[in-house]
Amino acid sequence: MPRVTALMGQRSCCSDRLMTPRPWLRTFALVGALHAALTPLHAARALAASPLIERLDEGRQQTIVVYGTSLTAGGAWVSQVASVLDGQYPGQITWINSGQSGKASNTGVALLQSAVLAHSPDAVLIEFAMNDAFTAYATTDLDYGISPEQSQANLNSMIDSLQAARPETQIVLQTMNPAWDAPNGRGSATKRPQLAAYYQGYRDVAAQRDLTLVDNNLVWRQIQDNTPSVFETYVADGTHPNAAGYSAVTTPAVLWQLGADTGLTLAVDLKTGRAVLQNRSNAAVDLISYSIRSPSGALQTSWRSLADRGNAQWAEANATPFALSELNATGATTLAPGVAANLDVAWDASRALDLELVYQAADGVARAGAVVYTQLADDQNLTGDFNGDGVVSGADFLQWQRSVGAAATPFVGADDNGDGVVDERDLAAWFAGYGTPLAVPGAALATVRVVPEPAAARIAVVLAVTHFFARGIAGRVCDVTAGILAR
Ligand SMILES: [Ca+2]
Ligand SMILES: [Ca+2]
Ligand SMILES: [Ca+2]
Numbered sequence: 001m002p003r004v005t006a007l008m009g010q011r012s013c014c015s016d017r018l019m020t021p022r023p024w025l026r027t028f029a030l031v032g033a034l035h036a037a038l039t040p041l042h043a044a045r046a047l048a049a050s051p052l053i054e055r056l057d058e059g060r061q062q063t064i065v066v067y068g069t070s071l072t073a074g075g076a077w078v079s080q081v082a083s084v085l086d087g088q089y090p091g092q093i094t095w096i097n098s099g100q101s102g103k104a105s106n107t108g109v110a111l112l113q114s115a116v117l118a119h120s121p122d123a124v125l126i127e128f129a130m131n132d133a134f135t136a137y138a139t140t141d142l143d144y145g146i147s148p149e150q151s152q153a154n155l156n157s158m159i160d161s162l163q164a165a166r167p168e169t170q171i172v173l174q175t176m177n178p179a180w181d182a183p184n185g186r187g188s189a190t191k192r193p194q195l196a197a198y199y200q201g202y203r204d205v206a207a208q209r210d211l212t213l214v215d216n217n218l219v220w221r222q223i224q225d226n227t228p229s230v231f232e233t234y235v236a237d238g239t240h241p242n243a244a245g246y247s248a249v250t251t252p253a254v255l256w257q258l259g260a261d262t263g264l265t266l267a268v269d270l271k272t273g274r275a276v277l278q279n280r281s282n283a284a285v286d287l288i289s290y291s292i293r294s295p296s297g298a299l300q301t302s303w304r305s306l307a308d309r310g311n312a313q314w315a316e317a318n319a320t321p322f323a324l325s326e327l328n329a330t331g332a333t334t335l336a337p338g339v340a341a342n343l344d345v346a347w348d349a350s351r352a353l354d355l356e357l358v359y360q361a362a363d364g365v366a367r368a369g370a371v372v373y374t375q376l377a378d379d380q381n382l383t384g385d386f387n388g389d390g391v392v393s394g395a396d397f398l399q400w401q402r403s404v405g406a407a408a409t410p411f412v413g414a415d416d417n418g419d420g421v422v423d424e425r426d427l428a429a430w431f432a433g434y435g436t437p438l439a440v441p442g443a444a445l446a447t448v449r450v451v452p453e454p455a456a457a458r459i460a461v462v463l464a465v466t467h468f469f470a471r472g473i474a475g476r477v478c479d480v481t482a483g484i485l486a487r
Pocket of ligand 1: 301302303304308316
């Protein structure tokens with residue numbers, strides 16, 4: 001939460017200004033001024049589809065060229081991704097596999113016209129880093145001696161040519177798996193001593209040119225670190241993942257980054273183990289249960305369930321490291337398209353990447369959901385970030401205040417717990433997300449919870465929060481208010 005940290009750093013500069021007589025009144029005025037100054041905000045939680053998916057949704061024909069090494073030419077991820085997208089858009093996609101086994105990006109540049117541009121692609125997926133890093137080409141080979149710098153230059157050259165010829169083409173860059181010296185792998189890792197640097201080049205180019213990046217390498221490396229035997233089974237020859245490996249890593253990652261329909265999807269952060277349950281389809285999901293499973297027992301039973309946050313319809317089953325389950329006992333909770341429920345830390349990021357998602361929609365049929373390991377942005381789906389701007393601040397309290405007592409789309413705006421109404425239970429999420437001062441307003445929250453009537457509750461909460469601000473914690477909203485406050 002870098003931005004929150006930055007705001008905390010400013011706390012001492014302006015908290016003095018709030019330590020004036022009658023801080024309640026002053027804070028009331030402050031809240032009112034903010035209320036008037038802010039335009040209505042909406043949670044920006046739905047992820048946009050990529051241009052490719054948008055065009056497919058419009059019913060247009062699309063040609064997809066996959067370009068790279070043997071990891072593309074013989075990679076099962078290509079047929080796996082094609083199977084999903086062809087199922088959703090039958091007859092709309094022409095697939096061209098222009099993978100070049102044993103070749104690197106000098107060849108990629110040389111063959112770009114015939115292997116890629118000649119097909120008039122609408123989307124191109126590129127990976128050459130694995131062989132750019134290969135140091136054992138014959139000196140006479142076109143691909144001999146490609147440095148990390150040359151690898152980036154070649155990648156940029158291919159992108160330049162693609163963008164010049166077809167500005168609408170979506171370009172997707174991929175990092176792939178690490179190599180290792182498998183028993184019969186002919187020293188794949190030893191012959192690629194700088195492979196990580198070549199993958200970093202792909203990340204850098206994607207960032208510089210604002211291109212979609214599928215960073216498979218992060219996932220592969222974590223599998224290699226956490227469960228070496230699993231990695232070595234997936235990549236048995238030291239270089240080429242098998243179909244099971246691609247199914248676990250690359251296929252979900254490509255679909256996720258494209259913004260394809262993967263139905264109800266559990267996105268898990270590789271670093272923190274935070275999990276987000278998101279409806280990645282174009283239809284609402286009426287959820288009546290979900291179960292996250294880990295055959296190896298890598299789950300965190302302290303995950304933040306819907307029941308934990310005061311959604312009275314939901315009840316946890318007995319949580320274990322092997323299964324986290326919840327059931328809506330009295331109805332369904334609707335997840336609109338794109339809407340996500342933040343489950344906080346549900347997985348031990350040092351353990352196996354073996355999570356499975358099973359859920360029931362309103363028809364009661366158990367379905368498998370998708371699981372993707374990724375880097376969730378630190379500011380994405382934060383607890384208490386009701387307006388979706390990536391910071392938990394006083395503005396979120398105001399968002400809550402504006403909508404308290406009102407019906408809400410579950411998990412959108414200030415409805416943290418997805419029960420379809422904004423009330424004091426959701427405010428608790430704001431306090432939780434706001435950080436350290438939970439001990440201070442504890443009594444205030446308790447006061448709020450015993451007030452049954454909505455209007456009274458609203459007033460009591462405002463008073464409680466105002467008091468909370470006045471205790472000197474309001475420093476973190478000072479930057480918001482600085483332009484409004486008269487001295
Ligand atoms: Ca719990
Ligand atoms: Ca916010
Ligand atoms: Ca709620």
